[in-house]
Amino acid sequence: MRPLRREQDAAASQRVLDALRRDIILGALTPGTRVTEAALAAKYGVSRVPVREALRALEAEGFVESRPYAGSTIAEIPLDDAADLFAVRGVIESTIARRAAGRAAEQFAADAPNDRWFSARRALTDILDDGDRAVASDALRELPELNIRFHLGVAELSGSTSLTALLRQISGKIEWLYAVDVDNRGKQSWGEHRSIIAAIDAGNGTDAERLMAGHVDSSRRGYLERFAGSGTTPPPGSARRSAGRDAGERG
Amino acid sequence: MRPLRREQDAAASQRVLDALRRDIILGALTPGTRVTEAALAAKYGVSRVPVREALRALEAEGFVESRPYAGSTIAEIPLDDAADLFAVRGVIESTIARRAAGRAAEQFAADAPNDRWFSARRALTDILDDGDRAVASDALRELPELNIRFHLGVAELSGSTSLTALLRQISGKIEWLYAVDVDNRGKQSWGEHRSIIAAIDAGNGTDAERLMAGHVDSSRRGYLERFAGSGTTPPPGSARRSAGRDAGERG
DNA sequence: TCTGGTGAGATTGAATACAATCGCAGAATA
Protein backbone atom coordinates (compact mmCIF):
# COMPACT_ATOMS: atom_id res chain seq x y z
CA MET A 1 0.00 0.00 0.00
CA ARG A 2 1.32 3.38 -0.87
CA PRO A 3 1.07 4.92 2.55
CA LEU A 4 1.02 8.55 1.74
CA ARG A 5 1.44 11.07 -0.98
CA ARG A 6 0.58 14.27 0.66
CA GLU A 7 3.64 15.98 -0.66
CA GLN A 8 1.41 18.79 -1.69
CA ASP A 9 1.80 20.49 1.64
CA ALA A 10 4.31 18.40 3.48
CA ALA A 11 7.33 20.08 2.05
CA ALA A 12 7.53 23.78 2.69
CA SER A 13 11.28 23.64 2.90
CA GLN A 14 11.44 21.40 -0.14
CA ARG A 15 9.19 23.73 -2.06
CA VAL A 16 11.47 26.65 -1.45
CA LEU A 17 14.45 24.57 -2.51
CA ASP A 18 12.87 23.50 -5.76
CA ALA A 19 11.57 26.95 -6.57
CA LEU A 20 14.90 28.59 -5.87
CA ARG A 21 16.89 26.10 -7.86
CA ARG A 22 14.49 26.49 -10.72
CA ASP A 23 14.78 30.26 -10.61
CA ILE A 24 18.54 30.02 -10.66
CA ILE A 25 18.81 27.50 -13.45
CA LEU A 26 16.25 29.16 -15.65
CA GLY A 27 17.80 32.54 -15.19
CA ALA A 28 15.27 34.38 -13.07
CA LEU A 29 18.01 34.85 -10.51
CA THR A 30 21.22 35.84 -12.20
CA PRO A 31 24.63 34.95 -10.82
CA GLY A 32 26.08 37.47 -8.47
CA THR A 33 22.69 38.45 -7.15
CA ARG A 34 22.59 38.76 -3.42
CA VAL A 35 19.63 37.08 -1.79
CA THR A 36 18.52 37.79 1.75
CA GLU A 37 16.75 35.21 3.83
CA ALA A 38 14.05 37.59 4.89
CA ALA A 39 13.17 38.50 1.34
CA LEU A 40 12.95 34.90 0.26
CA ALA A 41 10.91 34.03 3.31
CA ALA A 42 8.44 36.77 2.46
CA LYS A 43 8.35 35.76 -1.19
CA TYR A 44 7.45 32.18 -0.42
CA GLY A 45 5.32 32.89 2.59
CA VAL A 46 7.38 30.93 5.09
CA SER A 47 9.70 31.76 7.92
CA ARG A 48 13.43 32.04 7.57
CA VAL A 49 14.16 28.54 8.82
CA PRO A 50 13.05 26.60 5.74
CA VAL A 51 14.70 29.25 3.60
CA ARG A 52 17.99 28.68 5.35
CA GLU A 53 17.71 24.95 4.88
CA ALA A 54 17.09 25.42 1.19
CA LEU A 55 20.07 27.75 0.92
CA ARG A 56 22.33 25.24 2.62
CA ALA A 57 21.24 22.58 0.17
CA LEU A 58 21.82 24.88 -2.78
CA GLU A 59 25.20 25.74 -1.37
CA ALA A 60 26.08 22.06 -1.29
CA GLU A 61 24.91 21.74 -4.87
CA GLY A 62 27.12 24.63 -5.84
CA PHE A 63 24.38 27.02 -6.89
CA VAL A 64 24.79 29.43 -4.01
CA GLU A 65 27.75 30.78 -2.10
CA SER A 66 27.51 31.88 1.50
CA ARG A 67 29.81 33.49 4.01
CA PRO A 68 29.05 33.68 7.70
CA TYR A 69 27.20 36.83 8.56
CA ALA A 70 27.69 38.08 5.05
CA GLY A 71 24.75 36.45 3.36
CA SER A 72 24.25 34.35 0.28
CA THR A 73 24.76 35.16 -3.36
CA ILE A 74 23.90 33.23 -6.48
CA ALA A 75 27.05 31.48 -7.61
CA GLU A 76 28.84 32.23 -10.82
CA ILE A 77 30.04 29.72 -13.37
CA PRO A 78 33.48 30.68 -14.56
CA LEU A 79 33.55 30.48 -18.29
CA ASP A 80 36.44 28.08 -18.32
CA ASP A 81 34.33 25.51 -16.58
CA ALA A 82 31.85 25.18 -19.40
CA ALA A 83 33.75 22.77 -21.60
CA ASP A 84 34.79 20.66 -18.62
CA LEU A 85 31.26 20.46 -17.38
CA PHE A 86 30.13 19.09 -20.70
CA ALA A 87 32.84 16.46 -20.59
CA VAL A 88 31.87 15.26 -17.14
CA ARG A 89 28.23 15.39 -18.00
CA GLY A 90 28.83 13.19 -21.01
CA VAL A 91 30.25 10.44 -18.86
CA ILE A 92 27.57 10.69 -16.22
CA GLU A 93 24.70 10.73 -18.65
CA SER A 94 25.88 7.95 -20.89
CA THR A 95 26.53 5.80 -17.85
CA ILE A 96 23.06 6.58 -16.65
CA ALA A 97 21.59 5.66 -20.01
CA ARG A 98 23.34 2.32 -20.00
CA ARG A 99 22.16 1.60 -16.49
CA ALA A 100 18.63 2.62 -17.38
CA ALA A 101 18.57 0.22 -20.28
CA GLY A 102 19.76 -2.60 -18.09
CA ARG A 103 17.13 -1.81 -15.54
CA ALA A 104 14.41 -1.68 -18.14
CA ALA A 105 15.38 -5.14 -19.30
CA GLU A 106 15.10 -6.35 -15.72
CA GLN A 107 11.68 -4.83 -15.34
CA PHE A 108 10.30 -6.47 -18.42
CA ALA A 109 11.79 -9.78 -17.41
CA ALA A 110 10.17 -9.68 -14.00
CA ASP A 111 6.52 -10.58 -13.52
CA ALA A 112 5.48 -7.41 -11.78
CA PRO A 113 7.39 -4.27 -12.63
CA ASN A 114 8.67 -2.22 -9.77
CA ASP A 115 6.18 0.45 -8.80
CA ARG A 116 8.67 3.23 -8.57
CA TRP A 117 10.21 2.35 -11.87
CA PHE A 118 6.88 2.19 -13.58
CA SER A 119 5.75 5.63 -12.49
CA ALA A 120 9.10 7.08 -13.47
CA ARG A 121 8.75 5.56 -16.91
CA ARG A 122 5.24 6.91 -17.26
CA ALA A 123 6.37 10.36 -16.22
CA LEU A 124 8.91 10.27 -19.02
CA THR A 125 6.21 9.59 -21.54
CA ASP A 126 4.36 12.66 -20.39
CA ILE A 127 7.50 14.75 -20.53
CA LEU A 128 8.24 13.64 -24.05
CA ASP A 129 4.70 14.45 -25.14
CA ASP A 130 4.77 17.86 -23.48
CA GLY A 131 8.06 18.62 -25.14
CA ASP A 132 6.82 17.61 -28.54
CA ARG A 133 3.82 19.82 -28.11
CA ALA A 134 6.03 22.69 -27.06
CA VAL A 135 8.21 22.21 -30.10
CA ALA A 136 5.20 21.98 -32.39
CA SER A 137 3.73 25.18 -31.07
CA ASP A 138 7.05 26.98 -30.92
CA ALA A 139 6.75 27.37 -27.17
CA LEU A 140 10.48 26.99 -26.90
CA ARG A 141 10.54 28.80 -23.66
CA GLU A 142 9.23 25.67 -21.97
CA LEU A 143 11.95 23.44 -23.27
CA PRO A 144 14.74 24.12 -20.79
CA GLU A 145 12.68 22.95 -17.87
CA LEU A 146 11.31 19.98 -19.75
CA ASN A 147 14.83 19.15 -20.79
CA ILE A 148 16.00 19.03 -17.20
CA ARG A 149 13.05 16.93 -16.24
CA PHE A 150 13.74 14.53 -19.06
CA HIS A 151 17.32 13.94 -18.10
CA LEU A 152 16.54 13.63 -14.43
CA GLY A 153 13.75 11.27 -15.38
CA VAL A 154 16.18 8.99 -17.16
CA ALA A 155 18.41 9.14 -14.13
CA GLU A 156 15.47 8.07 -12.01
CA LEU A 157 14.98 5.17 -14.39
CA SER A 158 18.58 4.13 -13.96
CA GLY A 159 17.93 3.56 -10.28
CA SER A 160 21.29 4.93 -9.26
CA THR A 161 20.81 7.53 -6.59
CA SER A 162 24.49 8.35 -6.59
CA LEU A 163 24.56 9.18 -10.27
CA THR A 164 21.25 10.99 -10.03
CA ALA A 165 22.59 13.29 -7.36
CA LEU A 166 25.62 14.06 -9.46
CA LEU A 167 23.54 14.68 -12.51
CA ARG A 168 21.26 17.04 -10.68
CA GLN A 169 24.19 19.30 -10.05
CA ILE A 170 25.87 19.16 -13.35
CA SER A 171 22.80 19.09 -15.50
CA GLY A 172 21.48 22.09 -13.66
CA LYS A 173 24.66 23.97 -14.31
CA ILE A 174 24.64 23.13 -17.95
CA GLU A 175 21.09 24.32 -18.35
CA TRP A 176 22.14 27.35 -16.46
CA LEU A 177 24.76 28.08 -19.06
CA TYR A 178 22.02 28.02 -21.61
CA ALA A 179 19.71 30.20 -19.63
CA VAL A 180 20.70 33.34 -21.44
CA ASP A 181 20.13 31.75 -24.77
CA VAL A 182 16.94 29.79 -24.59
CA ASP A 183 15.74 30.15 -28.10
CA ASN A 184 18.90 28.92 -29.69
CA ARG A 185 18.63 25.28 -28.91
CA GLY A 186 15.94 22.83 -28.28
CA LYS A 187 14.19 21.83 -31.41
CA GLN A 188 16.79 19.60 -32.93
CA SER A 189 18.11 18.51 -29.58
CA TRP A 190 14.71 17.57 -28.25
CA GLY A 191 14.05 15.20 -31.10
CA GLU A 192 16.90 13.00 -30.02
CA HIS A 193 15.21 12.14 -26.78
CA ARG A 194 12.76 9.68 -28.27
CA SER A 195 15.47 7.52 -29.76
CA ILE A 196 17.29 7.42 -26.46
CA ILE A 197 14.19 6.24 -24.69
CA ALA A 198 13.58 3.70 -27.41
CA ALA A 199 17.01 2.19 -26.84
CA ILE A 200 16.40 2.13 -23.10
CA ASP A 201 13.03 0.49 -23.50
CA ALA A 202 14.59 -2.09 -25.75
CA GLY A 203 17.07 -2.84 -23.02
CA ASN A 204 19.90 -2.02 -25.38
CA GLY A 205 22.54 -0.57 -23.09
CA THR A 206 25.15 -0.10 -25.76
CA ASP A 207 22.90 1.94 -27.99
CA ALA A 208 21.49 3.92 -25.10
CA GLU A 209 24.96 4.83 -23.93
CA ARG A 210 26.10 5.78 -27.41
CA LEU A 211 23.03 7.83 -28.23
CA MET A 212 23.18 9.71 -24.96
CA ALA A 213 26.86 10.45 -25.43
CA GLY A 214 26.10 11.83 -28.87
CA HIS A 215 23.20 13.83 -27.54
CA VAL A 216 25.33 15.49 -24.89
CA ASP A 217 28.12 16.05 -27.35
CA SER A 218 25.89 17.80 -29.84
CA SER A 219 24.67 19.93 -27.00
CA ARG A 220 28.25 20.78 -26.18
CA ARG A 221 29.06 21.61 -29.76
CA GLY A 222 26.00 23.78 -29.99
CA TYR A 223 27.13 25.72 -27.00
CA LEU A 224 30.69 26.17 -28.12
CA GLU A 225 29.61 27.12 -31.61
CA ARG A 226 27.38 29.73 -30.20
CA PHE A 227 29.89 31.29 -27.88
CA ALA A 228 33.28 30.31 -29.19
CA GLY A 229 33.62 33.34 -31.42
CA SER A 230 33.58 35.99 -28.77
CA GLY A 231 36.63 35.54 -26.63
CA THR A 232 34.67 36.65 -23.63
CA THR A 233 31.65 34.47 -23.79
CA PRO A 234 29.04 35.97 -21.54
CA PRO A 235 27.04 33.22 -19.92
CA PRO A 236 25.19 34.15 -16.80
CA GLY A 237 28.28 33.97 -14.69
CA SER A 238 30.96 35.92 -16.36
CA ALA A 239 29.43 39.25 -15.54
CA ARG A 240 31.98 40.08 -12.96
CA ARG A 241 34.70 37.91 -11.59
CA SER A 242 36.31 39.53 -8.63
CA ALA A 243 39.95 39.79 -9.48
CA GLY A 244 41.85 39.36 -6.31
CA ARG A 245 40.76 40.14 -2.86
CA ASP A 246 37.56 38.38 -2.34
CA ALA A 247 37.90 36.46 0.81
CA GLY A 248 38.37 38.46 3.76
CA GLU A 249 39.65 41.76 4.79
CA ARG A 250 37.13 43.68 6.68
CA GLY A 251 37.36 45.21 10.01
CA MET B 1 39.32 25.41 2.84
CA ARG B 2 37.49 27.62 5.23
CA PRO B 3 37.00 31.25 4.47
CA LEU B 4 39.41 31.81 7.29
CA ARG B 5 38.49 34.62 9.47
CA ARG B 6 37.14 33.41 12.71
CA GLU B 7 36.16 30.00 11.61
CA GLN B 8 36.71 28.72 15.08
CA ASP B 9 33.35 29.86 16.34
CA ALA B 10 31.59 31.40 13.41
CA ALA B 11 30.57 28.14 11.89
CA ALA B 12 28.58 25.98 14.24
CA SER B 13 26.42 24.79 11.42
CA GLN B 14 29.45 24.26 9.21
CA ARG B 15 31.23 22.37 11.94
CA VAL B 16 28.38 19.94 12.28
CA LEU B 17 28.32 19.47 8.53
CA ASP B 18 32.02 18.70 8.29
CA ALA B 19 32.01 16.42 11.28
CA LEU B 20 29.00 14.48 10.07
CA ARG B 21 30.33 14.05 6.57
CA ARG B 22 33.63 12.89 7.94
CA ASP B 23 31.93 10.37 10.19
CA ILE B 24 29.96 9.03 7.29
CA ILE B 25 32.83 8.78 4.86
CA LEU B 26 35.24 7.26 7.31
CA GLY B 27 32.73 4.74 8.46
CA ALA B 28 31.90 5.86 11.96
CA LEU B 29 28.30 6.16 10.83
CA THR B 30 27.37 3.15 8.78
CA PRO B 31 24.79 3.27 6.00
CA GLY B 32 21.28 2.57 7.12
CA THR B 33 21.83 4.13 10.52
CA ARG B 34 19.03 6.39 11.57
CA VAL B 35 20.14 9.70 12.98
CA THR B 36 17.86 11.93 15.01
CA GLU B 37 18.29 15.63 15.09
CA ALA B 38 18.07 15.82 18.84
CA ALA B 39 20.84 13.29 19.33
CA LEU B 40 23.15 15.07 16.93
CA ALA B 41 22.35 18.40 18.52
CA ALA B 42 23.30 17.03 21.89
CA LYS B 43 26.43 15.39 20.56
CA TYR B 44 27.75 18.60 19.08
CA GLY B 45 26.39 20.89 21.74
CA VAL B 46 24.18 22.97 19.49
CA SER B 47 20.49 23.33 18.93
CA ARG B 48 18.56 21.45 16.29
CA VAL B 49 18.56 24.25 13.75
CA PRO B 50 22.20 24.01 12.65
CA VAL B 51 21.87 20.24 12.70
CA ARG B 52 18.95 20.45 10.32
CA GLU B 53 20.88 22.69 7.99
CA ALA B 54 23.78 20.26 7.96
CA LEU B 55 21.43 17.38 7.23
CA ARG B 56 19.90 19.24 4.30
CA ALA B 57 23.34 19.84 2.87
CA LEU B 58 24.29 16.20 3.30
CA GLU B 59 21.04 15.22 1.69
CA ALA B 60 21.91 17.35 -1.32
CA GLU B 61 25.30 15.70 -1.44
CA GLY B 62 23.68 12.30 -1.39
CA PHE B 63 25.07 11.12 1.92
CA VAL B 64 21.80 11.23 3.80
CA GLU B 65 18.23 10.42 2.93
CA SER B 66 15.27 12.11 4.57
CA ARG B 67 11.55 11.76 4.47
CA PRO B 68 9.20 14.35 5.90
CA TYR B 69 8.38 13.63 9.49
CA ALA B 70 10.18 10.35 9.25
CA GLY B 71 13.70 11.44 9.94
CA SER B 72 17.06 10.99 8.29
CA THR B 73 19.14 7.90 7.67
CA ILE B 74 22.65 7.49 6.37
CA ALA B 75 22.37 6.64 2.70
CA GLU B 76 23.47 3.35 1.26
CA ILE B 77 25.57 2.90 -1.84
CA PRO B 78 24.07 0.21 -3.99
CA LEU B 79 26.78 -2.16 -5.00
CA ASP B 80 26.11 -1.69 -8.67
CA ASP B 81 27.05 1.95 -8.38
CA ALA B 82 30.62 1.27 -7.41
CA ALA B 83 32.09 0.69 -10.85
CA ASP B 84 30.14 3.60 -12.32
CA LEU B 85 31.32 5.92 -9.59
CA PHE B 86 34.90 5.09 -10.41
CA ALA B 87 34.32 5.83 -14.06
CA VAL B 88 32.82 9.22 -13.37
CA ARG B 89 35.44 10.00 -10.84
CA GLY B 90 38.14 9.24 -13.35
CA VAL B 91 36.85 11.89 -15.71
CA ILE B 92 36.35 14.48 -13.02
CA GLU B 93 39.73 13.98 -11.43
CA SER B 94 41.76 13.89 -14.60
CA THR B 95 40.02 17.03 -15.79
CA ILE B 96 40.80 18.64 -12.49
CA ALA B 97 44.43 17.64 -12.76
CA ARG B 98 44.74 19.15 -16.21
CA ARG B 99 43.13 22.37 -15.05
CA ALA B 100 45.38 22.47 -12.01
CA ALA B 101 48.45 22.19 -14.17
CA GLY B 102 47.25 25.00 -16.38
CA ARG B 103 46.57 27.16 -13.40
CA ALA B 104 49.97 26.44 -11.92
CA ALA B 105 51.60 27.59 -15.12
CA GLU B 106 49.60 30.80 -14.91
CA GLN B 107 50.69 31.38 -11.36
CA PHE B 108 54.35 30.99 -12.11
CA ALA B 109 54.03 33.24 -15.10
CA ALA B 110 52.43 36.02 -13.10
CA ASP B 111 54.50 38.28 -10.92
CA ALA B 112 52.60 37.77 -7.73
CA PRO B 113 50.89 34.43 -7.28
CA ASN B 114 47.32 34.50 -6.20
CA ASP B 115 47.04 34.30 -2.46
CA ARG B 116 44.37 31.69 -2.40
CA TRP B 117 46.24 29.51 -4.84
CA PHE B 118 49.44 29.80 -2.90
CA SER B 119 47.96 28.70 0.39
CA ALA B 120 46.21 25.82 -1.32
CA ARG B 121 49.49 24.71 -2.81
CA ARG B 122 51.22 24.94 0.52
CA ALA B 123 48.50 22.94 2.18
CA LEU B 124 49.11 20.20 -0.34
CA THR B 125 52.75 20.04 0.60
CA ASP B 126 51.78 19.51 4.21
CA ILE B 127 49.30 16.84 3.27
CA LEU B 128 51.88 14.98 1.23
CA ASP B 129 54.37 15.12 4.07
CA ASP B 130 51.82 13.95 6.59
CA GLY B 131 50.85 11.09 4.35
CA ASP B 132 54.42 10.02 3.83
CA ARG B 133 54.98 10.03 7.55
CA ALA B 134 51.84 7.99 8.05
CA VAL B 135 53.00 5.45 5.49
CA ALA B 136 56.47 5.29 6.99
CA SER B 137 55.13 4.64 10.45
CA ASP B 138 52.44 2.29 9.28
CA ALA B 139 49.73 4.61 10.58
CA LEU B 140 47.53 3.57 7.72
CA ARG B 141 44.50 4.58 9.68
CA GLU B 142 45.21 8.19 8.82
CA LEU B 143 45.43 7.67 5.10
CA PRO B 144 41.77 7.76 4.10
CA GLU B 145 41.27 11.23 5.46
CA LEU B 146 44.58 12.46 4.07
CA ASN B 147 43.63 10.95 0.76
CA ILE B 148 40.40 12.91 0.64
CA ARG B 149 42.19 16.06 1.61
CA PHE B 150 44.78 15.50 -1.08
CA HIS B 151 42.27 15.11 -3.85
CA LEU B 152 40.16 18.02 -2.68
CA GLY B 153 43.35 20.02 -2.41
CA VAL B 154 44.14 19.39 -6.04
CA ALA B 155 40.62 20.42 -6.90
CA GLU B 156 41.15 23.63 -4.99
CA LEU B 157 44.27 24.17 -7.03
CA SER B 158 42.32 23.73 -10.24
CA GLY B 159 40.23 26.74 -9.32
CA SER B 160 37.06 25.18 -10.65
CA THR B 161 34.38 25.42 -8.02
CA SER B 162 31.99 23.45 -10.18
CA LEU B 163 34.30 20.50 -10.49
CA THR B 164 35.30 20.76 -6.87
CA ALA B 165 31.71 20.47 -5.75
CA LEU B 166 31.23 17.42 -7.92
CA LEU B 167 34.40 15.84 -6.67
CA ARG B 168 33.45 16.39 -3.08
CA GLN B 169 30.45 14.19 -3.60
CA ILE B 170 31.95 11.46 -5.64
CA SER B 171 35.29 11.32 -3.94
CA GLY B 172 33.55 11.08 -0.63
CA LYS B 173 31.49 8.20 -1.84
CA ILE B 174 34.48 6.39 -3.18
CA GLU B 175 36.33 6.75 0.08
CA TRP B 176 33.21 5.57 1.69
CA LEU B 177 33.37 2.38 -0.31
CA TYR B 178 36.80 1.85 1.05
CA ALA B 179 35.85 2.59 4.60
CA VAL B 180 35.50 -1.05 5.45
CA ASP B 181 38.82 -1.93 3.94
CA VAL B 182 41.39 0.62 4.84
CA ASP B 183 44.42 -1.57 5.11
CA ASN B 184 44.14 -2.94 1.66
CA ARG B 185 45.12 0.17 -0.16
CA GLY B 186 47.06 3.20 0.66
CA LYS B 187 50.73 2.53 0.59
CA GLN B 188 51.23 2.02 -3.08
CA SER B 189 48.43 4.37 -3.98
CA TRP B 190 49.75 7.17 -1.84
CA GLY B 191 53.11 7.12 -3.53
CA GLU B 192 51.54 8.15 -6.80
CA HIS B 193 50.48 11.49 -5.40
CA ARG B 194 53.91 13.07 -5.58
CA SER B 195 54.30 12.46 -9.27
CA ILE B 196 50.88 13.95 -9.93
CA ILE B 197 51.81 17.09 -8.06
CA ALA B 198 55.11 17.22 -9.86
CA ALA B 199 53.34 17.26 -13.20
CA ILE B 200 50.99 19.95 -11.99
CA ASP B 201 53.82 22.08 -10.68
CA ALA B 202 55.56 21.70 -14.00
CA GLY B 203 52.46 22.99 -15.68
CA ASN B 204 52.26 19.83 -17.72
CA GLY B 205 48.53 19.35 -18.18
CA THR B 206 48.83 16.29 -20.37
CA ASP B 207 50.94 14.37 -17.90
CA ALA B 208 48.88 15.50 -14.96
CA GLU B 209 45.72 14.32 -16.63
CA ARG B 210 47.22 11.00 -17.60
CA LEU B 211 48.77 10.32 -14.22
CA MET B 212 45.59 11.17 -12.40
CA ALA B 213 43.56 8.95 -14.68
CA GLY B 214 45.96 6.12 -14.00
CA HIS B 215 45.85 6.79 -10.29
CA VAL B 216 42.09 6.60 -10.18
CA ASP B 217 42.08 3.55 -12.39
CA SER B 218 44.47 1.66 -10.19
CA SER B 219 42.26 2.59 -7.28
CA ARG B 220 39.32 1.17 -9.17
CA ARG B 221 41.14 -2.01 -10.02
CA GLY B 222 42.22 -2.38 -6.43
CA TYR B 223 38.66 -2.15 -5.34
CA LEU B 224 37.30 -4.57 -7.90
CA GLU B 225 40.09 -7.02 -7.29
CA ARG B 226 39.35 -6.97 -3.66
CA PHE B 227 35.65 -7.52 -3.98
CA ALA B 228 35.12 -9.03 -7.39
CA GLY B 229 35.47 -12.60 -6.21
CA SER B 230 32.49 -12.63 -3.94
CA GLY B 231 29.41 -12.12 -6.02
CA THR B 232 27.98 -10.10 -3.21
CA THR B 233 30.56 -7.45 -2.63
CA PRO B 234 30.03 -6.01 0.79
CA PRO B 235 30.64 -2.31 0.80
CA PRO B 236 29.56 -0.33 3.82
CA GLY B 237 25.95 -0.67 2.94
CA SER B 238 25.65 -4.38 2.89
CA ALA B 239 27.88 -4.99 5.87
CA ARG B 240 24.79 -4.91 7.99
CA ARG B 241 24.97 -2.92 11.07
CA SER B 242 24.40 -5.56 13.66
CA ALA B 243 26.70 -8.49 13.30
CA GLY B 244 30.32 -7.54 13.55
CA ARG B 245 30.31 -4.31 15.41
CA ASP B 246 31.60 -1.76 13.04
CA ALA B 247 34.36 0.30 11.77
CA GLY B 248 36.69 0.63 14.62
CA GLU B 249 38.75 -2.45 14.15
CA ARG B 250 41.15 -2.20 11.37
CA GLY B 251 44.39 -2.20 13.22
C1' DT C 1 -3.35 -16.79 15.56
C1' DC C 2 -3.81 -13.25 12.60
C1' DT C 3 -5.49 -8.81 10.86
C1' DG C 4 -6.45 -4.20 11.33
C1' DG C 5 -7.49 -0.14 14.14
C1' DT C 6 -6.08 3.15 18.00
C1' DG C 7 -3.73 6.04 21.14
C1' DA C 8 0.51 7.66 23.48
C1' DG C 9 5.08 8.93 22.95
C1' DA C 10 8.73 10.31 19.99
C1' DT C 11 10.36 13.07 16.28
C1' DT C 12 10.27 16.28 12.76
C1' DG C 13 8.53 20.92 10.51
C1' DA C 14 8.15 25.56 11.14
C1' DA C 15 7.55 30.17 13.62
C1' DT C 16 9.08 33.35 16.77
C1' DA C 17 12.53 35.57 19.65
C1' DC C 18 16.92 36.98 20.67
C1' DA C 19 22.04 37.41 20.25
C1' DA C 20 26.09 38.21 17.27
C1' DT C 21 28.13 40.33 13.46
C1' DC C 22 28.64 43.14 9.43
C1' DG C 23 28.30 47.36 6.53
C1' DC C 24 28.04 51.97 6.26
C1' DA C 25 27.12 56.77 7.12
C1' DG C 26 28.58 60.52 9.60
C1' DA C 27 31.24 62.73 13.28
C1' DA C 28 35.65 63.76 15.27
C1' DT C 29 40.43 64.66 14.62
C1' DA C 30 44.90 65.74 12.63
Next chain:
DNA sequence: TATTCTGCGATTGTATTCAATCTCACCAGA
Protein backbone atom coordinates in the same frame (compact mmCIF):
# COMPACT_ATOMS: atom_id res chain seq x y z
C1' DT D 1 40.86 67.49 3.00
C1' DA D 2 41.79 62.95 4.28
C1' DT D 3 41.48 59.47 7.80
C1' DT D 4 40.03 57.04 11.66
C1' DC D 5 36.53 56.02 14.88
C1' DT D 6 31.90 55.22 16.42
C1' DG D 7 27.22 54.11 16.62
C1' DC D 8 23.07 52.50 14.27
C1' DG D 9 20.44 49.79 11.10
C1' DA D 10 20.33 45.58 8.54
C1' DT D 11 21.20 40.80 8.28
C1' DT D 12 22.63 36.45 9.71
C1' DG D 13 23.32 32.59 13.42
C1' DT D 14 21.13 30.10 16.96
C1' DA D 15 17.91 28.83 20.70
C1' DT D 16 13.42 28.09 22.20
C1' DT D 17 8.73 26.91 21.51
C1' DC D 18 4.71 24.97 19.56
C1' DA D 19 2.14 22.37 15.98
C1' DA D 20 1.95 18.43 12.77
C1' DT D 21 3.05 13.85 11.71
C1' DC D 22 4.98 9.40 12.21
C1' DT D 23 6.16 5.08 14.75
C1' DC D 24 5.03 1.40 17.43
C1' DA D 25 3.16 -1.16 21.10
C1' DC D 26 -1.24 -2.60 22.38
C1' DC D 27 -5.86 -4.30 21.88
C1' DA D 28 -10.41 -5.68 19.78
C1' DG D 29 -12.52 -8.69 16.62
C1' DA D 30 -12.70 -12.45 13.20
